[in-house]
Amino acid sequence: MDLFKAITTFQQVVKHKSFSAAANAMNLVPSAVSRQVSELEKWLGVRLLHRTTRSIGLTSEGRAYLAKMALISQNVAELKGEMLSTTELAGELRLTAPLILGKHVLTPVLSQFSEQYPEIDLSLFLTNRVVDLAEESYDLALRVGDLADSSLVARTLGEYQVKTLATPGYIERYGKLETPEQLKHHRCLINSAKHTPRRWLYQIDGKPVQAKVRGEIESNDPECLLAFCLQSRGIVQLPDFLASPLVKKGELVELLGQYTPPPQPVTLLFTSTKLMGPAHREMIDFLVSYFHQSPIGKIS
Secondary structure (H helix, E strand, C coil): CCHHHHHHHHHHHHHHCCHHHHHHHHCCCHHHHHHHHHHHHHHHCCCCEEECCCCEEECHHHHHHHHHHHHHHHHHHHHHCCCCCHHHCCEEEEEEECHHHHHHHHHHHHHHHHHHCCCEEEEEEECCCCCCHHHHCCCEEEEECCCCCCCCEEEEEEEECEEEEECHHHHHHHCCCCCHHHHHHCCEEEECCCCCCCEEEEEECCEEEEEECCCCEEECCHHHHHHHHHCCCCEEEEEHHHHHHHHHCCCCEEECHHHCCCCEEEEEEECCHHHCCHHHHHHHHHHHHHHHHCCHHHCC
């Protein structure tokens, strides 16, 4: 058995989540791919993959060995001199981020990165759920808010403010708010992706306070809520990078500005850098440098 070839084949199967797709990518027949993975499992003495007629998945041993094999592949590539210069960076990077952050903040950054490193293939998955990087084979994740304890490495990218907004038409019809407590008498547009969608956070005398809100319209997409807001259907909370341009145009009015809640932190998560190739490290450095020079709240 060619050990390194078998490792590479196993990595391709995990990447493509299919023996046949991996075989197609490697210009092999599926039986040859399956045989190499089976020989690798026999050599290691463990089962690396769960196999069914409809799908495959990593076993716990498979996840552990996959991380170790990434380091082996990186070392072999460096020995070959394939990654000695950042101008020669290549490969694939898989990222995930929340919907609105990905659309309005991350996309223009990745566009610049792709222009600088055209040989790196980028895959961006936008979702409001928390993605398991190891289980779903993602390299990097952007998260908003406080983080749960995990073994992942975290790098702070920046923060943004959350604004409370309504149209001039809504305010003319229903009146302007003076305190967060008055929100319970208004129509609010509810973000169902939040942990506590009907409790909005504010800050009074330096202390966080939750205000109960009500409303007949809800969505997990802030841009959908914004569309309703612009039709004067209710009051909405939005990130400042999305709201500020509309406030400047006079289409929206900020409410309760004196009670603005603490800013929301934005964090980049990834596994240990010891298991990363140069492309991964370059992306991390690129994102950190970009956002430190261009604060998230000022991007629009």
